[in-house]
Amino acid sequence: MDLFAGCGGLTLGLFQASATRDLRLEIPLAVDFEPLATSVYSENFRFADRVESAPVEQFFDGELGASPTLVEKRTATDVGAVDVLLGGPPCQGHSNLNNHTRRVDGKNALYLRVVRAAEILNPRVVLIENVPAVLNDRHDGEGVVDRARKHLTTLGYAVKHTVVELDKLGVAQTRRRHILLAIHRDDATTPTEVFDALPQFPRRDLHWAIGDLVEADEANPLDRAPKAQAVNEERMRYLLDNDLYDLPNALRPTCHQGAHSYKSMYGRLRWDEPAQTITSGFGSIGQGRYMHPERLRALTAHEAARIQGFPDYFDFSPCPTRGALATMIGNAVPPALTAAIFETYLAETANAHDQGQTQAVASG
Ligand SMILES: C[S@@+](CC[C@H](N)C(=O)[O-])C[C@H]1O[C@@H](n2cnc3c(N)ncnc32)[C@H](O)[C@@H]1O
The missing domain is CATH 3.40.50.150 (Vaccinia Virus protein VP39)
Structure with missing residues (x-):
């Protein structure tokens, strides 16, 4: 039960x-x-x-x-x-x-x-x-x-x-x-x-979990790239262009610019480390370190499910809405x-x- x-x-x-x-x-x-x-x-x-x-x-x-x-x-x-x-x-x-x-x-x-x-x-x-x-x-x-x-x-x-x-x-x-x-x-x-x-x-890294899913696929809701606000897209571009993983303070929202404990917010994931805890916010870089290691986007639902350890045969298709899917995957054990x-x-x-x-x- x-x-x-x-x-x-x-x-x-x-x-x-x-x-x-x-x-x-x-x-x-x-x-x-x-x-x-x-x-x-x-x-x-x-x-x-x-x-x-x-x-x-x-x-x-x-x-x-x-x-x-x-x-x-x-x-x-x-x-x-x-x-x-x-x-x-x-x-x-x-x-x-x-x-x-x-x-x-x-x-x-x-x-x-x-x-x-x-x-x-x-x-x-x-x-x-x-x-x-x-x-x-x-x-x-x-x-x-x-x-x-x-x-x-x-x-x-x-x-x-x-x-x-x-x-x-x-x-x-x-x-x-x-x-x-x-x-x-x-x-x-x-x-x-x-x-x-x-x-x-043995310790498994992000590449082990999602290294084969780099290309998002708009046709499949599970593999659709999350939409980012323009300002977050600029932040991601900055991280990629400068090969950085943590966003400098000056590029964060003003309320995060002083001494803060939000280092992982707006962060980029590393291929060679495990991901941080997946929450329902995995589709937004403003919610944690959820930027893809090499793409201008946060994680897809498929990637988040994989990081949670769900096999590809697990069928999420009865859930049609993006928000509910994110909650379900983020909540899962x-x-x-x-x-x-x-x-x-x-x-x-x-x-x-x-x-x-x-x-x-x-x-x-
Ligand atoms: C942490 S999640 C469970 C994750 C699940 N055990 C898994 O492994 O995927 C908590 C769940 O409790 C449900 N929930 C919250 N309050 C509830 C209640 N009073 N009765 C039934 N379900 C409830 C939520 O909808 C949510 O799906």
């Missing part, structure tokens, strides 16, 4: 991990209240039993620790047994990139909806993804992550949370994400064992994250099982 599923980055990684073990993934329910995101999700996971464009609260509406509500009883009956619960609640409420709404946003409570879903469904594994700044968030005076950890512990889970660096998992991007992993105590492995055994990939975590989980579980068998034979 995937809550706050977006276009399905977390699900895709789990699908890939399952495939490496010849396991068939079943999706009893995926929920996101953004219809364009769920239409992309449905297109790519056609075998999903149910994909709903609705608020998660419409499926899980009870307080932590309370008896299941009527709605929750119905959800539990409809979905049946769930092995893995994935949740990527919105992070705008506490992203460091969003100084205005940080730490006062009611969205923080949505993090605990995933914990409530675990309480109702009792899955073997729960994974909640968020930005590292979630550790600063409070809900009713207590840190949301602490509250989630304590509650899942009382429900019988071993719980561990950590910040994962995506460039170490083969993603060509310096993205960091906070992951809370809870595994039922009667399972053969623990979250600590899983985190400790995560694979280390690189599939490499759940691919690595669940490949490791499945390997650790299989090892523990083999060892159990050996011991049983030895003692029998």
Whole structure:
């Protein structure tokens, strides 16, 4: 089950991990209240039993620790047994990139909806993804992550949370994400064992991810070059002509010309380094270091999706609007994250099982 599923980055990684073990993934329910995101999700996971464009609260509406509500009883009956619960609640409420709404946003409570879903469904594994700044968030005076950890512990889970660096998992991007992993105590492995055994990939640079996509293609919405304002086009021309990667202060907007911490804004990407974190602003150089290394443009949606680690077969065509596409891609979790975590989980579980068998034979 995937809550706050977006276009399905977390699900895709789990699908890939399952495939490496010849396991068939079943999706009893995926929920996101953004219809364009769920239409992309449905297109790519056609075998999903149910994909709903609705608020998660419409499926899980009870307080932590309370008896299941009527709605929750119905959800539990409809979905049946769930092995893995994935949740990527919105992070705008506490992203460091969003100084205005940080730490006062009611969205923080949505993090605990995933914990409530675990309480109702009792899955073997729960994974909640968020930005590292979630550790600063409070809900009713207590840190949301602490509250989630304590509650899942009382429900019988071993719980561990950590910040994962995506460039170490083969993603060509310096993205960091906070992951809370809870595994039922009667399972053969623990979250600590899983985190400790995560694979280390060689560092991948931007050229590895998008080196073959240099020519934009106006005929295909995914490959269309983003339009730049004239002033930004001049800025890009200056960077290319002078072979620079950071825009000099004098060419920035006046409000950025003093001492500032926006070095990467209006910046040009380097082929031989991972990209900075892809946000929904990847189509504008005013939103971050998103200028193409050798073209007079910011990134296309196809390039941004590639940098996030989406394979080319992933179909974004049900989303016709540029803005919604940018939000969906920028919001997505690189599939490499759940691919690595669940490949490791499945390997650790299989090892523990083999060892159990050996011991049983030895003692029998
Ligand atoms: C960080 S994104 C999820 C990304 C997704 N896990 C992935 O891997 O592609 C958060 C999502 O939560 C959705 N959302 C926000 N509040 C919601 C709510 N109350 N109910 C359902 N979906 C919600 C947004 O539409 C957005 O797609």
